[in-house]
Amino acid sequence: MKKSFLLSAAVALVYSQIGTIQAATDKEVEVVHWWTSGGEATALKVLKDDMQKRGFGWKDSPIAGGGGDQARTVLRARVASGRPPEAMQMLGFNIQDYAEEGLLGNLDSIASKEGWDKVVPAPLSRFSKYNGHWVAAPVNIHRTNWIWANKEIFDKLKLTPPKTFDELVAVADKIRKAGYIPLAHGGQAWQEATIFDSAVLSAGGPKFYKQALIDLDPKALGSKTMEKAFAQMQKLRGMMDPNFSGRDWNVATSMVINGKAAMQIMGDWAKGEFLKAGKKPNVDFLCFQYPQTEGSFTFNSDQFAMFKVGDDQAAGQMQLASAIMDKGFQEKFNIAKGSIPARMDVSGDNFDACGKKSMADLKVALKNGSLLGSFAHGHAMPESVKSAVYDVVTKSFNNLQVTPAQSVQQLVKVVEDSK
């Protein structure tokens, strides 16, 4: 008797479970992303809660792994098997690649209703749109031409943020003599490319950067100015410790946090590491622009690309897009993530000093035409060209026998070949 009761209870339980699962799938959106570290996960929880308030379940598909390589591998398999998720975290030209294959949906209706065109800067929405139609919702803007510095070391040696590259060299010398590592770096191709963003901008200014890395003009790519950028890279290498090969970026950041190294050239996701370690901007650490890039802004932006889905799922997808573009969400999310909002109309009052500076600089850069997509993070040139240039940059950086002139020659050749 007792047994049969237990059995029927179990069966009832299973049925009720199935019931809830089915109910959930009707009103659920699946989001593939690679935000798994502490700060990132907290930031994303804001979006999850928002969606729940709007009455939609959140099916989380996190795929761990820094730059999202693993996530993209999974996405490819899902797309090939004909069941893409509603939304996927994506960067720059990758969105365009998927849109070109005709896999992304159309967000125009909600975009025009909420006036996205008015609040998202054009250099950014260039990546969220394909042939003039919105296909993705931008979440944030990261800046890559930052230097993060340990304030204690700077104070002790009476240093000020360098304004020119020569000053940077002089500052590095003093730091080296005092027994610290001047520049922390991790030897991975994308980190070297991140430095290259700044070196090109510093050597040639925003116009040159655009000609060379965005318009891929062979004349600019093969110029003496480009040689200077490669020469800067090799000088920067001299400021590092010899054991940087293969080091992760956050390990390099922790060298600055712990006072082993004085500076790191890295995007503002590095700020998250400082904050997590309980450090405060302008008290424990400094944030300033790479010398001679003041006023310019190399950005990358995380976006959620929306895939073409059936009508039953479209409602949830639109709600997700609307939730992402919500002002309140963009503020809360970006404070937690360390970036700044993709909308220009969010107030900066609640951001920290570095965030405020970033937001102010963004407005100036947009006016002056110096808001530029980051080459290192896939916002300057198509993926296939980018990876070819990566090879040249990382080769030049790791093999000092390759002269800047040779690198420039190589650069012109690979860009031509992979166009």
Next chain:
Amino acid sequence: MMTIASSPRQTRAASFADWLEVRLPKLVLAPSVLITLVFVYGFIAWTSILSFTRSKTIPKMEWAGVLQYAKVLGHERWHVAVHNLMIFGVLYVLICMVLGLLIAILLDQRIRHEGTLRAIFLYPMALSFIVTGTAWKWILNPGLGLEKLAHDWGWSSFHFDWIINEQMAIYTIVIAGVWQASGFVMAMFLAGLRGIDQDVIKAASMDGASLPLIYWRIIIPQLKPVFVSALVILTHLAIKSYELVVALTGAGPGYATELPSTFMYAHTFTRNQLGMGAASAVMMLLTVAAIMVPYLYSEVRGPRTSSH
């Protein structure tokens, strides 16, 4: 009555048993044959087709001829990869064989605790390449491992920075690879050594042959089949090795330790160049086939030629 009634049933049962006996092996093997057909040969065919298309982000059936092959062969990274594979392949196979044979001969001297020692030498093979790669990454890092240890002990002139040196990094992969596989080769040779007729050796030593001479002229020549097996296993391990590089150097510094396998993965999955990735995979397959096919052929033909 009983016997008459039961006899047809018996024969029917017997015929079913016969039927089962004939077909059972085939039935049992059928799923794995099917799986192999689809997932090995089917996908080989699929990859080969892709390598002749313009596929970039996702498969696209647009004929491109040998364009992708030309692109791969003209790629600087592919040249580095092939050059590295030569260095790695030759050294890895050679050192593993020599070291494996040497340890096997030493272990074969009827020493004490042979079982324990054998387990110690074989153990690295039980580890995954990721573990080996990560452990060696730390050991070889000048700021963490051997070099720092030597410096801390006061030997400050000690210098060992291959892993961060563009020219030498590929040799660190040889070190880690040899550490992993030489124990396994040792086990193969040891089995071969145990199979050799002791009487021949005794006869030779009575004739006054020295021990090195016995090994060189009598024992090692008899190990020829083991050499061939070891060569085939090690060569294909070398060509497809991937995890070791990923964990040890991440194909760096720069791309100094790129191998064809890491090239293939990067282009297929992270660089949106599916066609190029497929073309490089086909080239790797052909290389492996060039080694495996003659070997398999000789294996299949072997017994027949020796029978007459």
